[in-house]
């Protein structure tokens with residue numbers, strides 16, 4: 044062709060094109076969805092331009108047409124080879140745009156896409172959508188693709204010229220030339236696909252219609268027409284002259300008046316063509332919900348989520364009025380999965396609300412703030428009746444409509460969750476698992492809705508592995524006013540149930556919620572009250588069973604124990620000063636000797652771990668203040684270990700007991716007390732760990748444990764390990780000889796050489812000294 048220019052594809056594009064072809068080999072039919080979506084975009088762009096320049100519509104309103112043209116000699120109805128023409132009357136492309144958009148520019152996301160694909164993460168129709176590679180999918184069904192395009196005439200470009208782009212699926216170059224047919228399109232783009240025998244199924248109009256119904260009826264608001272062919276058998280009157288053969292209409296008219304019965308040999312096949320609108324139904328959101336089937340809702344979900352396989356976990360279809368006079372219709376879906384980067388990427392989920400005005404798509408970018416983050420995964424389509432068509436995001440943001448709409452959508456979302464939880468409890472289990480964390484965050488961020496959200500949460504507890512807070516309240520014991528919970532991020536419910544804080548409550552038959560999500564503890568603190576019960580962290584001060592007053596005997600016993608254990612309490616307070624600010628006798632424990640609790644307003648061990656995980660928290664004075672808040676040591680007077688401790692404390696000789704033998708006795712006192720002190724510190728550190736805190740100085744802790752073990756085995760505390768370390772030879776000089784580096788050295792070991800190898804033991808360094816020099820951690824030992 045005259046004026047043909049040949050361009051080289053960018054290397055990324057070549058790689059990309061073959062990747063798309065190979066990875067989507069078994070999903071060839073996505074080509075139609077992608078091309079129709081491009082056509083829709085082109086029509087949308089035209090509509091936007093027409094808002095300021097009506098003249099661009101001079102060639103008529105927008106639509107898309109699809110036509111199958113069988114190759115010569117092929118059957119008209121069931122061709123095996125042929126062409127598919129897809130035309131839109133959209134914004135079209137100039138010569139430069141054809142070159143740039145389809146050929147040379149690797150758009151943003153290309154690298155990321157290639158990386159993912161090359162890492163073997165797979166490519167599916169979804170990724171294609173995300174990375175803007177739709178056009179290349181036409182090579183899935185066609186070895187060569189021809190795109191002719193003509194932009195609308197505008198004042199700046201009054202005489203546009205129709206150009207054609209041609210490319211094969213494998214070549215590394217493409218051609219662009221002025222279309223030799225001239226400006227046949229009027230405006231828009233025509234794509235011609237060559238379909239071979241292997242892809243013959245796509246030449247069936249019925250197949251194309253079913254693909255459009257499946258993928259594109261909802262995503263394309265412009266009319267899509269497909270050319271249908273019918274062959275009708277028409278009787279030919281024997282007297283018919285050859286000239287009349289060509290006019291079937293004339294036939295029909297004749298037939299109506301002709302009463303003679305035609306002879307068998309005069310039947311003739313006549314081809315009838317008509318354009319059929321494929322997406323002629325009103326969009327699903329405009330229809331009466333009673334008339335929309337579940338299948339239609341699911342198909343619409345797959346279209347909006349660009350996920351061919353996904354099934355929504357629930358949906359809601361409603362009409363509304365924002366109060367500022369704008370009425371709208373909407374469909375909201377709970378998706379079947381959360382994008383992997385949902386929590387790590389702030390922008391994940393911001394394009395999930397599609398705003399239409401009178402069936403025309405306006406935007407899916409209402410800004411980060413539009414949907415609260417904890418609901419931003421919902422897929423929502425809103426069609427407003429009365430907004431001006433040329434609203435933009437900027438004008439919308441100043442519009443009361445948006446803030447009112449946002450409130451309505453939040454309310455509707457909570458209603459939707461509640462409805463699924465009541466009507467489809469099994470499905471709701473999945474929702475609770477997928478979106479539980481988001482809902483907990485919602486409870487903290489949205490105080491107005493907190494009771495409603497609290498009812499949507501599900502927990503594991505000592506009674507059940509799936510309970511609601513309402514069930515918790517129903518199962519409360521007489522007099523119980525607190526809702527007990529224990530939190531430990533990442534721990535299993537089974538482990539949490541074994542916590543010393545839980546043991547007594549569980550043994551007595553009280554239910555304790557076992558919380559292990561990061562948002563659980565702050566959420567419980569934010570909830571504070573639920574249906575008349577207050578939330579109580581069982582690892583904090585303030586736990587009440589509610590029946591303390593009933594058991595007089597237990598109360599008296601506790602009072603008596605407080606007196607009996609006073610010497611131990613006083614001794615512990617003195618000994619652990621700085622680490623704890625109080626020691627109390629408790630009846631909340633069963634088998635554990637002691638626990639460490641924090642004040643009701645202090646951070647629990649779990650909270651400390653969460654806060655420590657925040658970057659920069661270590662430099663935050665508030666963090667350090669909260670972390671180092673004094674704790675309370677609670678001792679279990681029924682524990683034999685605590686009883687034993689009390690005895691040892693009572694046994695400690697008082698310094699003024701034996702005046703006669705002052706020296707020896709003072710020594711004995713200090714030795715015994717020191718030993719007791721070591722034991723108590725091990726007990727304290729172990730309790731810290733059992734209570735979920737970390738030990739301040741693990742090295743010292745392990746040394747103490749070792750000392751304790753030595754005592755129990757009767758091994759001297761001062762005995763040193765008989766290990767000697769041979770120092771390394773002096774620093775090597777020069778480069779490493781090559782063969783030494785590469786060749787594996789084969790060491791032949793002869794036990795008789797042992798002495799030579801180790802050298803003179805008297806020259807070996809002392810292990811304890813080396814350990815000191817190196818600062819080796821105890822656990823490494």
Ligand SMILES: Nc1ncnc2c1ncn2[C@@H]1O[C@H](COP(=O)(O)OP(=O)(O)OP(=O)(O)O)[C@@H](O)[C@H]1O
Nearest residue numbers: 081082085135144145171172175176177178179232
């Ligand atoms: N029918 C068309 N009319 C006008 N421009 C088109 C048409 N088809 C494609 N284009 C242009 O070519 C570009 C590349 O299309 P391609 O389908 O590869 O990516 P995309 O449309 O940006 O993303 P995706 O289709 O995957 O959502 C488009 O951005 C658009 O500018």
